[in-house]
Amino acid sequence: MLNKIWIPLLFLFSLGCENEKPSNEKDYFDLVRAEFKGDLAYETTAYVSQYWRVAGNTGFNNSVHWIANHLEQAGYVLESVATSKDRLTYRIEKRPLKYPTWEPVNANLSIVGDSVPLLISETNRNMTYLNSASTPSKGVVGDIVHILDTLDLEKKSIKDKIIFTEMSSREVYKKALDKMALGIITYNNPSYLQPEKNKTSIQFRSLPPQVETHFWGIALxxxxxxxxxxxxxxxxxxxxxxxxxxxxxxxxxxxVANIKGDKIPKERLVFSAHIQEPGANDNATGVGTQLEMATIAANLHKKGEIHMDRTLTFLWGDEIVSTQRYIEEDEERAEKIKWGISLDMVGENTAITGGSFLIEKMPDPSAIWTRGNDKHSEWGGRVLSLKDMKPHYLNDFIIDNFKKQGEFAHWEVNTNPFEGGSDHTPFLRANIPGLLLWHFTDQFYHTDNDKLDKVSKETLKNVGTAALASALQLLNSNESTALQILQKTKESAIERLEEEFNLSKTELDHGASLKEEIKIMKAWEDWYLKGFSSVLDMVGTSKSNFLEKQILNSQDELKKSVTYYISELKAQKKLSKQL
Structure with missing residues (x-):
């Protein structure tokens, strides 16, 4: 029934667009696919992943200089020496750290009397807790005290002894310090790591900065x-x-690297990839993919094959911290950030790691009512509320473009409701449309088995191609683009409303509340009503009577569809009561 309601609108919309400028979406994909080989992304992933990276340490800083060197090779000019004619620029921002930085050097754990060590850092580089202090140079020998729970911790004497527990270190650290334990040894790998299969994996753990204390920790x-x-x-x-x-x-x-827009340079799209963390997929792949994207964009720009109305920004730094500061330290700049996209764990060989590539959506009603085809990752997410919703076309636009690349490359693309935890969250907190490109479930996530052999150059290429092609389309968007994206968003609305209606029918058959099912339908109605309006940001302050009319028509038809579906749900509930 819904399709019958919407067909006249879609037909009229198509007629209204006959004289509009043709879409350049295909051209952008063709241009980027011809350039994106994945070689630089993979080479960078290999370089960065050799280091245990924390902001300020050797591996982090070497990765920064690797990025800067390749940006210069691609034609980016250091801002401090750039002229007004230089469209491609970059800078390295430097700030003092609140706490000292940290890096592991060596570690060994042995049971006294056993000839084979329990762990050595040469094969398990995550065994040493982040921020762990050093032991005396010859090491320490101590009795193990097995702590089962917090009550056990209160009862047992641990002074000058070594705590072993399968609890989180957060639950024992303060008490261990107060009671003068030598250090802690812990084990708490989650089930999604498949620890009985991946027996040598250690998921990295951390202590508070050891500035005034000299505590150490070992993870098993x-x-x-x-x-x-x-x-x-x-x-x-x-x-x-x-x-x-x-x-x-x-x-x-x-x-921070920029390709300055030539028409509306203050408006921009920001890609963000964090450098810190010790793994290959997390997040050397994001660093590498983004660097190849920046290089390709520069090459296409220099050859005159693309132009940019708005500014394209690439940011590499400390997860969430750098992105949030980029937004907060310049209010005028932040007001003009139109889109933010995070690249985090984007190069996985899923045949080895498990899971699939995911687009984590901006908060939509699937983060409140997660059902049907929507599924959270094993990372999980809290249930949001209606006030947390971020209606916008960016979700459906990015999903549609990545699905196109998936069809082209026979590559699986899925989505998950909003969960948070990466560089997309500062954008959303600032009410800037933002989403995450990533992979999960990953049985090597945050472990020392997250190595280069788990990385796929083809995946790096697919993610980078779809991300850059999408960015170019957005950066040059205008009324024609807005009309095209409005239509795509309407098509997504058709599919979503039909799916939610069918799910609600089933829920009612199983005794669900009619009031709750209507609430779900109304939430999606509100999402798409506002999502349709959001395409106006592509024309800015320009007046577009035709676009505004199409938005109003779309909204009217959406309301009719939801009204129809709700009436059908009410009729079904009434009939079930009569029976």
């Missing part, structure tokens, strides 16, 4: 945990621990 793999527990069953257990880390003052670096 499943294999090491089982060995240690088996030894504890036999009786009293001593371990020898040697940890060497570097903790030193440093500065935080952020790279």
């Amino acid at each position: 793999s499943y294999e090491a945990n089982e060995r240690l527990k088996a030894n504890l069953i036999k009786g009293k257990t001593k371990v020898q621990v040697a940890v060497e880390t570097k903790i030193y003052p440093s500065e935080e670096l952020t790279v």
Whole structure:
């Protein structure tokens, strides 16, 4: 029934667009596909992933200089020496760190009396807790005290001993300090890491900065945990621990590169990829993919094959911190950021890691009522409320473009409701349309088995191609683009409303509240009513009577459709009561 309601609108809309400028969407995909080979993205991933990266440390800073060197090779000019004629520029922002930076050097954990170490950092570089202090140079030997819960921690004597627990370190750290334990050894790998299969994986853990204290921590793999527990069953257990880390003052670096727009340069799209974290997929792949995107965009621009009405910005830095500061430190600049897209874990070989590529949507009603084809990742997300919704065309536009690349490359593209936790969140907090490109579930997520062998150059290429082609379309968007995206958004609305109606019918058959099902339908109605209006941001202050008329027509037809669906749900509920 819904399709019958919408067909006249779609037909009239198509007639109204006959004299509009043809879409250049295909051209952008063709241009980028011809250039994006994935070589630089993969090479950068390999370079960055060799380091355990924290803001200010050697690996982080070397990665920054790698990025800067390749930007210069691509034609970007350092802002401090650029002239007004230079359209491609970059800068490295430097700020003092509140706390010293940190990096691991070496670590060894052995059960006294055993010839084979439990762990060594050469094969398990995540065994040392982030921010862990060093032990004395010859290491320490101490009795293990097995702590089962917080009550156990209160009862047992741990002074000058080593705590072993399968609880989170957050639950034991403060008490361990107060009671003068030597350090902690923990195990708590989540089930999605498949620890019984990936027995050597260690998911990295962290302590508060060890500025005034000298506490250390060791995280165990499943294999090491089982060995240690088996030894504890036999009786009293001593371990020898040697940890060497570097903790030193440093500065935080952020790279910002721009291709300046030639018509509306203050308006911009911002890509953001964080450098810190120790893995290959997380997030050396985001760093590498974004660098190849920046290089290709520069090459196409220099050759005159593309122009940009608005400014394209690439940002590399410390996750959330750098992106949030970029937004907050310049209110005038922030007002003109039209779109923000985060690249985080974008290069996975899913045949090895599991899961699939995902587009994490801006908050929409699927983050309140997650049902049907919508599914949260195993990362999970809190249930949002209607006040958290961010209606906008960006969700459907990006999904549609990535699906096109998926069809072209036989590559799986899926979505998940909003969950947060990466560089898209500062954009959303500032009411800037923003979403996340990523992968999950990943059985090596945050572990020391997140290595280059889990990275796919083809995935790097697919993500980078779709992201850059989408950006070029948005940066040069105008009334014609707005009309095209309005139609795509309407098509998505048709599919969504029909799906939600069918889901609600089923829910009513199982005794669900009619009031709740109507609330869901009205939430999606509100989402798309506002989503249709959001395409006006492509024409800015320009008056577009035709576009505004099409938006109003679309909204009227949407309201009619929702009214019809709600009347059908009411009729179904009434009939079920009569029966």
